[in-house]
Amino acid sequence: MVIEDLYPSRTQATARWIDRQDPVVYAKDKRTDALTREQIDSFERDGFLIINSVFSQEEIDQYNEEFERLGNDPILSAKQEFIKEPESRTVRSIFAAHKFSDKYKALTNDPRIKDKVEYLLDDKTYVHQARINAKPGFKGKEFYWHSDFETWHVEDGMPRMRAISCLITMTENKSYNGSLMLIPGSHKRFVSCIGETPEEHYKDSLRKQEYGVPDQESLIKCYNENGIVVAECPPGSLILFDCNTLHGSNGNITPLPRRNIFFVLNAESNRLEQPFGGTKPRPDFIGHR
Amino acid sequence: MVIEDLYPSRTQATARWIDRQDPVVYAKDKRTDALTREQIDSFERDGFLIINSVFSQEEIDQYNEEFERLGNDPILSAKQEFIKEPESRTVRSIFAAHKFSDKYKALTNDPRIKDKVEYLLDDKTYVHQARINAKPGFKGKEFYWHSDFETWHVEDGMPRMRAISCLITMTENKSYNGSLMLIPGSHKRFVSCIGETPEEHYKDSLRKQEYGVPDQESLIKCYNENGIVVAECPPGSLILFDCNTLHGSNGNITPLPRRNIFFVLNAESNRLEQPFGGTKPRPDFIGHR
Numbered sequence: 097m098v099i100e101d102l103y104p105s106r107t108q109a110t111a112r113w114i115d116r117q118d119p120v121v122y123a124k125d126k127r128t129d130a131l132t133r134e135q136i137d138s139f140e141r142d143g144f145l146i147i148n149s150v151f152s153q154e155e156i157d158q159y160n161e162e163f164e165r166l167g168n169d170p171i172l173s174a175k176q177e178f179i180k181e182p183e184s185r186t187v188r189s190i191f192a193a194h195k196f197s198d199k200y201k202a203l204t205n206d207p208r209i210k211d212k213v214e215y216l217l218d219d220k221t222y223v224h225q226a227r228i229n230a231k232p233g234f235k236g237k238e239f240y241w242h243s244d245f246e247t248w249h250v251e252d253g254m255p256r257m258r259a260i261s262c263l264i265t266m267t268e269n270k271s272y273n274g275s276l277m278l279i280p281g282s283h284k285r286f287v288s289c290i291g292e293t294p295e296e297h298y299k300d301s302l303r304k305q306e307y308g309v310p311d312q313e314s315l316i317k318c319y320n321e322n323g324i325v326v327a328e329c330p331p332g333s334l335i336l337f338d339c340n341t342l343h344g345s346n347g348n349i350t351p352l353p354r355r356n357i358f359f360v361l362n363a364e365s366n367r368l369e370q371p372f373g374g375t376k377p378r379p380d381f382i383g384h385r
Numbered sequence: 386m387v388i389e390d391l392y393p394s395r396t397q398a399t400a401r402w403i404d405r406q407d408p409v410v411y412a413k414d415k416r417t418d419a420l421t422r423e424q425i426d427s428f429e430r431d432g433f434l435i436i437n438s439v440f441s442q443e444e445i446d447q448y449n450e451e452f453e454r455l456g457n458d459p460i461l462s463a464k465q466e467f468i469k470e471p472e473s474r475t476v477r478s479i480f481a482a483h484k485f486s487d488k489y490k491a492l493t494n495d496p497r498i499k500d501k502v503e504y505l506l507d508d509k510t511y512v513h514q515a516r517i518n519a520k521p522g523f524k525g526k527e528f529y530w531h532s533d534f535e536t537w538h539v540e541d542g543m544p545r546m547r548a549i550s551c552l553i554t555m556t557e558n559k560s561y562n563g564s565l566m567l568i569p570g571s572h573k574r575f576v577s578c579i580g581e582t583p584e585e586h587y588k589d590s591l592r593k594q595e596y597g598v599p600d601q602e603s604l605i606k607c608y609n610e611n612g613i614v615v616a617e618c619p620p621g622s623l624i625l626f627d628c629n630t631l632h633g634s635n636g637n638i639t640p641l642p643r644r645n646i647f648f649v650l651n652a653e654s655n656r657l658e659q660p661f662g663g664t665k666p667r668p669d670f671i672g673h674r
Binding site for chain 2: 271324326347352
């Protein structure tokens with residue numbers, strides 16, 4: 097059986113723009129208590145939604161304690177799921193945190209998140225990827241612009257745009273401490289990236305992106321159309337963003353760490369196939385199958 | 386003659402805080418048309434002042450054209466005054482730009498700047514250092530926290546805190562494109578830094594700061610007291626800041642370059658002596674004598 101590739105990328109020497117072939121909001125005419133009409137429309141238009149203070153400070157304190165516990169565990173932190181900063185070797189990300197912690201596992205099933213996402217995707221969901229992104233103060237590194245879907249499609253075999261990233265802020269996300277930046281409206285087209293993927297690319301890409309990043313001309317065009325939104329919000333906020341929304345973050349020299357819990361809920365109907373880039377699938381802790 | 390060092394730094398293995406021994410506003414009771422009372426008080430309290438749209442877009446366009454002309458000149462851009470980005474070799478700064486360009490030279494004498502500074506310092510002034518800081522889009526690097534005075538005192542021999550940095554914005558300075566960040570109130574004490582200065586330190590420090598930077602504990606304390614102000618402002622704005630105000634900037638992955646003209650006016654009565662750190666003076670293009 098030949099599976100059609102609706103979103104080819106890293107196959108050509110020049111960048112291309114491909115119109116989105118999938119809905120953004122799958123269940124738009126259904127009634128729901130999970131989101132307001134304004135929130136649904138805003139997610140559809142911008143490709144993301146920021147909801148302040150969904151979780152209490154007490155809950156967030158517990159998630160932070162759990163992070164310290166995991167990061168300080170010498171046996172756990174030597175595992176491949178624990179990614180270090182390029183220079184300082186501080187823990188930058190913990191992948192599959194929900195497999196090491198019941199507390200994080202419960203969060204991936206929390207109805208305050210899941211009901212919203214399952215409404216938008218109009219399907220049952222499962223965790224495609226989960227991690228904690230702990231950008232430390234003073235030395236936190238930037239994360240360059242990308243569409244998550246581009247990587248998940250090419251390197252993991254996610255067929256369609258029917259997944260939503262969920263981000264829960266564990267510290268203040270200020271304009272100045274390397275907060276998430278999003279390009280509104282960028283989810284409506286697919287920027288096909290230049291170049292081929294090396295084998296075992298994930299080993300480097302989790303620390304520093306080099307392949308599967310949009311070309312500068314496309315980024316300038318997207319920026320000129322809709323600008324950039326910096327997702328400033330207090331601890332305990334929820335940011336939902338479409339799998340194809342272009343995003344990135346600057347480094348952080350401030351004393352304030354910027355730590356977020358991040359997980360991706362993918363529609364059951366959108367389960368992974370073989371990677372469209374032709375490489376072998378990435379390990380399970382990066383793309384659960 | 387033994388000259389007393391009021392602000393010793395890089396002489397001990399631990400950081401120390403020393404109260405400022407000098408006024409911030411030298412001419413505070415004199416009448417002036419250069420600044421309002423509110424502006425003067427705000428400069429004294431915060432250690433900086435941001436005044437939007439002092440220069441017209443037409444003037445700023447001319448300064449940008451001049452920058453392109455200088456940066457694209459193959460003979461000029463090979464000079465030591467032209468500093469490149471650590472990785473990309475793009476021009477990051479042009480030092481002593483007023484010596485290569487009549488247009489920039491005129492700006493260092495512009496009464497819209499000079500009258501304000503000479504009021505605050507209550508003295509005639511001269512250009513201690515001048516540069517254009519062109520933080521490019523996509524790959525602009527961070528500049529770590531520092532007090533300019535610390536460096537000018539230790540490495541150039543500036544005796545007292547009686548100099549003001551003048552920054553004129555040549556592009557939009559947004560929260561997300563690596564704009565200047567300042568810690569309000571930090572000018573009121575001197576953070577004595579750890580460690581010794583290597584000879585010819587300036588060759589590396591202009592590209593990446595390693596010595597003469599405050600310790601993390603002091604930065605956390607300053608931040609907890611007064612937070613951080615990101616100097617967001619449109620092109621043509623003027624930012625004046627005291628020589629001892631702690632400042633820095635994050636990197637810039639956005640498509641929008643963040644380009645500023647920067648020069649320092651030092652009081653005539655505060656002319657350079659021998660460097661207090663005991664090294665030989667830095668070259669003239671970094672600290673004019």
